[in-house]
Amino acid sequence: xxxxxxxxxxxxxxxxxxxxxxxxxxxxxxxxxxxxxxxxxxxxxxxxxxxxxxxxxxxxxxxxxxxxxxxxxxxxxxxxxxxxxxxxxxxxxxxxxxxxxxxxxxxxxxxxxxxxxxxxxxxxxxxxxxxxxxxxxxxxxxxxxxxxxxxxxxxxxxxxxxxxxxxxxxxxxxxxxxxxxxxxxxxxxxxxxxxxxxxxxxxxxxxxxxxxxxxxxxxxxxxxxxxxxxxxxxxxxxxxxxxxxxxxxxxxxxxxxxxxxxx
Amino acid sequence: xxxxxxxxxxxxxxxxxxxxxxxxxxxxxxxxxxxxxxxxxxxxxxxxxxxxxxxxxxxxxxxxxxxxxxxxxxxxxxxxxxxxxxxxxxxxxxxxxxxxxxxxxxxxxxxxxxxxxxxxxxxxxxxxxxxxxxxxxxxxxxxxxxxxxxxxxxxxxxxxxxxxxxxxxxxxxxxxxxxxxxxxxxxxxxxxxxxxxxxxxxxxxxxxxxxxxxxxxxxxxxxxxxxxxxxxxxxxxxxxxxxxxxxxxxxxxxxxxxxxxxxxxxxxxxxxxxxxxxxxxxxxxxxxxxxxxxxxxxxxxxxxxxxxxxxxxxxxxxxxxxxxxxxxxxxxxxxxxxxxxxxxxxxxxxxxxxxxxxxxxxxxxxxxxxxxxxxxxxxxxxxxxxxxxxxxxxxxxxxxxxxxxxxxxxxxxxxxxxxxxxxxxxxxxxxxxxxxxxxxxxxxxxxxxxxxxxxxxxxxxxxxxxxxxxxxxxxxxxxxxxxxxxxxxxxxxxxxxxxxxxxxxxxxxxxxxxxxxxxxxxxxxxxxxxxxxxxxxxxxxxxxxxxxxxxxxxxxxxxxxxxxxxxxxxxxxxxxxxxxxxxxxxxxxxxxxxxxxxxxxxxxxxxxxxxxxxxxxxxxxxxxxxxxxxxxxxxxxxxxxxxxxxxxxxxxxxxxxxxxxxxxxxxxxxxxxxxxxxxxxxxxxxxxxxxxxxxxxxxxxxxxxxxxxxxxxxxxxxxxxxxxxx
Numbered sequence: 001x002x003x004x005x006x007x008x009x010x011x012x013x014x015x016x017x018x019x020x021x022x023x024x025x026x027x028x029x030x031x032x033x034x035x036x037x038x039x040x041x042x043x044x045x046x047x048x049x050x051x052x053x054x055x056x057x058x059x060x061x062x063x064x065x066x067x068x069x070x071x072x073x074x075x076x077x078x079x080x081x082x083x084x085x086x087x088x089x090x091x092x093x094x095x096x097x098x099x100x101x102x103x104x105x106x107x108x109x110x111x112x113x114x115x116x117x118x119x120x121x122x123x124x125x126x127x128x129x130x131x132x133x134x135x136x137x138x139x140x141x142x143x144x145x146x147x148x149x150x151x152x153x154x155x156x157x158x159x160x161x162x163x164x165x166x167x168x169x170x171x172x173x174x175x176x177x178x179x180x181x182x183x184x185x186x187x188x189x190x191x192x193x194x195x196x197x198x199x200x201x202x203x204x205x206x207x208x209x210x211x212x213x214x215x216x217x218x219x220x221x222x223x224x225x226x227x228x229x230x231x232x233x234x235x236x237x238x239x240x241x242x243x244x245x246x247x248x249x250x251x252x253x254x255x256x257x258x259x260x261x262x263x
Numbered sequence: 264x265x266x267x268x269x270x271x272x273x274x275x276x277x278x279x280x281x282x283x284x285x286x287x288x289x290x291x292x293x294x295x296x297x298x299x300x301x302x303x304x305x306x307x308x309x310x311x312x313x314x315x316x317x318x319x320x321x322x323x324x325x326x327x328x329x330x331x332x333x334x335x336x337x338x339x340x341x342x343x344x345x346x347x348x349x350x351x352x353x354x355x356x357x358x359x360x361x362x363x364x365x366x367x368x369x370x371x372x373x374x375x376x377x378x379x380x381x382x383x384x385x386x387x388x389x390x391x392x393x394x395x396x397x398x399x400x401x402x403x404x405x406x407x408x409x410x411x412x413x414x415x416x417x418x419x420x421x422x423x424x425x426x427x428x429x430x431x432x433x434x435x436x437x438x439x440x441x442x443x444x445x446x447x448x449x450x451x452x453x454x455x456x457x458x459x460x461x462x463x464x465x466x467x468x469x470x471x472x473x474x475x476x477x478x479x480x481x482x483x484x485x486x487x488x489x490x491x492x493x494x495x496x497x498x499x500x501x502x503x504x505x506x507x508x509x510x511x512x513x514x515x516x517x518x519x520x521x522x523x524x525x526x527x528x529x530x531x532x533x534x535x536x537x538x539x540x541x542x543x544x545x546x547x548x549x550x551x552x553x554x555x556x557x558x559x560x561x562x563x564x565x566x567x568x569x570x571x572x573x574x575x576x577x578x579x580x581x582x583x584x585x586x587x588x589x590x591x592x593x594x595x596x597x598x599x600x601x602x603x604x605x606x607x608x609x610x611x612x613x614x615x616x617x618x619x620x621x622x623x624x625x626x627x628x629x630x631x632x633x634x635x636x637x638x639x640x641x642x643x644x645x646x647x648x649x650x651x652x653x654x655x656x657x658x659x660x661x662x663x664x665x666x667x668x669x670x671x672x673x674x675x676x677x678x679x680x681x682x683x684x685x686x687x688x689x690x691x692x693x694x695x696x697x698x699x700x701x702x703x704x705x706x707x708x709x710x711x712x713x714x715x716x717x718x719x720x721x722x723x724x725x726x727x728x729x730x731x732x733x734x735x736x737x738x739x740x741x742x743x744x745x746x747x748x749x750x751x752x753x754x755x756x757x758x759x760x761x762x763x764x765x766x767x768x769x770x771x772x773x774x775x776x777x778x779x780x781x782x783x784x785x786x787x788x789x790x791x792x793x794x795x796x797x798x799x800x801x802x803x804x805x806x807x808x809x810x811x812x813x814x815x816x817x818x819x820x821x822x823x824x825x826x827x828x829x830x831x832x833x834x835x836x837x838x839x840x841x842x843x844x845x846x847x848x849x850x851x852x853x854x855x856x857x858x859x860x861x862x863x864x865x866x867x868x869x870x871x872x873x874x875x876x877x878x879x880x881x882x883x884x885x886x887x888x889x890x891x892x893x894x895x896x897x898x899x900x901x902x903x904x905x906x907x908x909x910x911x912x913x914x915x916x917x918x919x920x921x922x923x924x925x926x927x928x929x930x931x932x933x934x935x936x937x938x939x940x941x942x943x944x945x946x947x948x949x950x951x952x953x954x955x956x957x958x959x960x961x962x963x964x965x966x967x968x969x970x971x972x973x974x975x976x977x978x979x980x981x982x983x984x985x986x987x988x989x
Contacts, residue, residue: 186898187851187887204894211889214855232876234849234857234889 001110002250003121005140007163009156011127013146014182015039017216019124020047021235022144024077024225025243032119033079034072038106038132040092042084044124048075049223050083057085058109059095068109077225099131106135120250129163137167142249144178149195175249179207180242186211205249208242211235271334278339304346308354314706321710324351328714332721338398341722345393348718355711356386363699374688375696381678381685388675389715391668394661396722399563402616405517415519416447417512417579418495421470422485423503424455424478428464430624431503433867435470436926438501443512452503453489455481467919482575483598487590495582502576505532505623506926510933515579518614526584526611527603530577531558531619533936536840538625539632540735543829544958550728550951551943552625553735559726559941561669562615570607570665571615575599576623584611594649595754597642604650604666608657619936624840629830630777633742640673640743644750647671676744679736683784683819686812690791693804701807720946729948730822730955737826741780778830782970785823792816821959828962839866842935846928848872850910851887851898852880860910862890865929869904869913879906888912890928897924 006019016039023035037044042057056071068082075081087095099105110121123136137143145160147153168174179202186192199207213235219226227236286292312320328347334340364379366372407414419438423431431452438450450470454461457474465472475488486500497519501507515528532554537547546552551559565571573580575598584606585591592601603613626632652658652666688694697704720729795813798804841864850858850872860874870888880886880903889898899921905911917925 186889186896187900192898199894209896211849211851211857212855213851213857215857218856230856230876230878232859232874232878234851234859237849237859 001115001117001119001121002141003110003123003139004142004144004246004250005123005125005136006144006146007125007133007136007160008127008146009160010148010153013127013148013153014210015127015146016041016044016124017047017220018144018146018180018182018210019122020044021216021226021239022243022246023048023075023079023122024227025239026120026122026247027077027079028227029240029243029247031247032116034082034113034115034119034121035075035079036082036110036121036123037084038136039124039126040084040087040132041126042086045073045075045081045083046223047220047225048073048077048079048081050075050081054083055086057083057087059087059092060085067112069113072113076223077228096131099135103135103138107139110139120247129159133163134167137163138171140168141173141175142178142246143168143174144180144246146180146182147198149181149184149191149198151190151194154194154198176206178246178249181207181209183212184209205245208238208245210238210242213238271336275336304350304353307350308357314703317703317706320354321351321706324710324714328717332717341718342397344718344721345397348714349390349393351714352386352389352711355707356382358707363697363704365698367695367698370688370692370694371696371698374685374692374694375698377681378685378688378696381681384671384674384678388668388671391664391671392719394664395568395668396560396564398567399560400566400615401563402518402566402614404514404616404618405521407513407517408520411444413520414444414447415496415516416494417443417449417497417499417516418489418493419448419450419499419501420453420486420489421451421501421503422453422455422482422489423461424481424485426503428458428460429867431461432464432922433926433930434501434503434506435465435468436923437506437508437931439468439470439923440509440927440931441507441512442509447495448512449493449495451489451493453485455485468923480593480598483591483593487593490582490586490590497579497581498585499579500576501621502623505576505621506930507577507621508933508935509927509931511577511620512579514618514620515616518616519579519581522612522614524610524612525614526581526606527571527573528579528614528616529562529571529574530616530621531562531940532574532577533558533619533622533940534625535622535842535936536624536627539627539629540738540829541625542627543629543831544734544825546731548943550731550954551726555725555943556723556727556732558617560723563617565665565669566613566615568661568665569612569659570662571603571613572669573599573603573613577621581611584609595642595645596638597646600643600669601646601650604646604652604655607662607666608655610657617940619940620933622842622930622936629738633739633777636739637743637746640676641746641750643670643673644747645754648751648754673743674747675736676740676742676747679740680744683737683740683823684787686815686819687787687791689808689812690795690798690816691787701805701811705811716948720948724945725941725943728946728954729951731951733822734825734829734955734958737822738781738829742777778827781823781827781830782966782973785820785827785966786970788816788820788823792820820963821956824959824963824966825955827966828958831962831966839868841866841871842929844929844932844935847891849889849891850874850880850912851889853885863909867930869901869911871905872910872912873908874910880910882906885915886912888914890925892928892932895928897921897928899925 004022006015006022008015019035023033027033035044035048037057040059045054046052050073054073058068058071071082073081073083102108115121123140125133125136143164147157164177168177179198181195181198184191184195195209199209211234213233215230215233216226216235219229222229226233227239230236324347328344331340331343331347336343359379359382364375366375419441421431421434421438435450435452441448451473452461452465452470453473455474455478462472473489473492475485478484480487490498497516499512511530515530518528519525534552534554538552538554541547541550541552562571585602587609588602588605592598592605595601607613626635647670652663652670658666685696688696716729792813795809795816799806799809799813843864844862846862846865848860848862848870850860852858856878858874858876858878858880860872860876863871863873870890882903882905884903886901886903887898888901889896899917900915901912902915903910904913914925
C-alpha cells in the first residue's frame, strides 16, 4: 500500500478535482486505487458518481464499532472510495477530537483495511494547516502539493514546505514531495512565467502541469471522469502524464526497497 | 548483391601485411614504388592491341570494376576503382590522340578537333574530380571547452539589400536565439536598402542596425563596411534568408579553438524549399539536387586538401586573417571563393563541417536560378584570370588542383554544347569526326565512359544520381557559356546580380525565352535523328557509324528534352515552404476545451496538425495553439484556416517575443536539418537512366506542341507589327 496525500496551502486550487482525476488515471494505467476524502466538504464522492443521498463516511462512524471497510464504496471507474460523510457540526468536532487524541488514527484505519500491497491510496485534504492535513502528511509516502501559477500560490510554498519537513521528511517510508501546477493558462503571460519559474525549481520527474481545460469541469457536470469523457483533451493527457510519474515514483521506490530487503 | 568468394578477404590480408612493412619508412622505397606503378600503368595505357584484344581488355576492365564496386573496403575500394577508371580512360585518350585524328578535310578537322578539345576538357575535369573527391575528410564536430570565459566574441552579419522584412525577420530572430554567451555575441543587420522599417525592427528586437553611405561593391562592400565598425574576434555571416539553428556557433566554433591557424569554417547551405529543377521536374526529395554534390561531397573532398571554400553564408571567419587579406575580396563577383583563396595563399587553414546548421529558401524560378549560376560562373572565370590558382604563391599543389577544378568546372558550357551537337556533324553534314572505324571507337570509348560513370556513381552515392548531372549542366550550359568567355577575355566585364528569393508563380507557364535555345537544339537533333533513320533505310553510309551516331543523338534528345522541361514553371501558390516536423501541440478553443494534436509540418506563418480527437475547431475560429519542446511550452494565438482530417492553423498578431519563441521552437531547432542530410537514396545508374528517359521522352510531345504554338504566335505578332508599321 502506497499513500499519496494531496495537499495545498490555499483553497480553490482544484485539489478535489485533481485527486479524483489522479485516481481515475492511476486506475486507467493499471493500479488498484482507494480514494479517501478527508475534506469536510465531502465532495470527492461526486467525482465517482456516488449517490449524493448516501451520507456515510469516515467522519460519521465515530460511535459505531464499525470498520472503515464496511463503508467502502466502489466508484464508477472501479476505484474504491471512502467518503468523508455528511456530518453535523457536532459529529465533525468529535471526529477532529479523535484525530487530535490519536495521531495514528488514520494510519491504523488504513492498515485495518487489509489492502493489497499494490494498492495506491489517494487522500484528499482540506486547504491549509489542519488536523486532517497533519494526519494525511504523517502517513504519506508521497505528498502532492497543488498550486496555481499565481503569486499567492507561489508565496505559500514555504509554509507547506515547513509542514512537510515536520511530518514527512524524517520518516524512512516517505519518498518525496511532488509539485503540481494546476489550471495553467498559457495565454496569460504572468501565469506562464510563474509556471516556468516553478518548473525550473524542481526535478522534472517531480513536477506536473495540468492545463486549464473546460472538459474537466464539464466531465464532472456529466458525472463522468475526464479521461473517459474527453480522451483526447489536454486535461486527460496531463492527468495520464501525472499519474505515470506518480506511478513511477512509488514503483521504482518499492523496487529499491525490495532490493534492500533481499540484501 | 555481394560476391564474396573469400578472395577479397585474402587480398585484404595480403594488402594489410604489405602496408606494415618497415620498408615504407624509406622515402626512396616509396618513390620507387610510385615510379614502378606509373610505369606499369603507362604500359597498360600504351600497349598496342588488336580489335579483339581491346574488346577483351574492355570486358575484363568492366567486370573488374563491377567486382571492386561490391567490395566492402570502404574508401580503399573507391581508390581502386579510380585507378582502374583512370587507366582505362587514359588508354582511350592515348588511342584517340595517336590513332583517330588524321582528318581528311577541313570539315572533318573542324568538327573532329572541336570534339577532341571538348573531350580533353572533360578528361581534365574527370581527373581533377577524382583528386578532389577520392577521400572526403568527414571532419567531426569539436566541442567548445566547458569554461565559457575562454569563448571568443562573435559578430553575426546579416547583409540585406532588397529583400522583404518578412524574409529577413526570421533570420534575425534565429540569430538572436543562438546559444552563445550574450555578452560575447552581437547581431548586426547590414542594410544596403537603408529602410526605416528594418531599423525599427532591429531596435525592437535587440539587433544592431548598420548602413553605409553608398552601395559600392554590393555584398562584399557591405560586409567590409561592417567589418570596419565592429570588433568581434570572429564574424559569422548569414545571407538574410539563411536561418541558423540555435546550435550553429557551438557546433562550428570548436575547430577554431583546436586549430589557431584556422581562418574559416563553412557549413552546408541547406534548402527547405525545392529548387526550380526539383519543382519543375517534380524530383524534390527523390533525386539529389544540384547543390548536394557540392556540399555533400566536393567540399568534404576539398577539406582533405585544406582547400574548402567559403560560400558566402552559413560560415564563420576569423577577423584577424580576414583583415590581413584586406577584408572580403572585391575584385570578382564571387567574393566568397576569392576571399578563401586569398586566406589560403597566406597559409591559413580552411575547414568544412558537413553538419547543416542553417537553412534557407532555394531560388524559386529557373530564370533566377540561371542568373545566380551565371554569377558564379562569371566570378570563377574572373578569379581564374586575376588570381589564377596555378600561378598564385603560397599554395600546395593539391590546393592548386582543387581550386582549379572549382573554376574549370564552370567552363563546361562549350564542351557540353559540343557533345550535344557532335553526332550531328555526321548525320547532317557527313563529317567524319573520328578517323577510325566505328567498332574501334566503341571498343575504346565505351569502356572509358562506362567505367568512369560506374566509378563516379559509387563516389557520389547519395549526393548526385547518374545522368541528372547531364540534365542540370545542359540546362545551364548555354547561359553560362558567354559570361564565362567574356570574363576570361576581360574580367571587368559583367555586373553583380543578387539573387532574390521568396516569390510566387501564379500559373503554370513555360519560360520560353529561357528554353528557346534548347527547343532549337532539340529540333536540330530530331532532324539529325530522322535523317539518320532515312539514311539507314536507304542503305547510305556505313551502318555501324550510323547506328553509333543514332544512339548518341537519341541520348542527346532525351537529355535536352528533360533540360528544356526544367524551364516549364509549375504553379507555386503557397509562398511559404513547409518543413516536416512532428511536435507535440494543443489547440485551446474559445470555449476552453482543448484538443491534443501533433504538427505535421510548419512554416513561418502556420502549422498543419493531426489529432485523434473527434473534436474539431470551426473554420476561421480564433484559437490558442500551444507547441511543446521537451518540457518547454509556448502558446501562440492563431486562426483556423482548414479543418477536417488535418487542421491548418495560421498565426495571428504575434508579438515580437512570440515571433522569437516561435522561431526558437521551429526553425532554430538544432536537429531540424541534420536528420535530412545525405538521406537521399544511393545512386543506381540504370534506375537513374530510366528516370531521365521517362522525363525526356514523355515530355517531348507536349514540349514540341507548346514550342509550335510559341513560334506561331510570335510569327503572328511580327505580321501584325509589319501591318501596323506599313
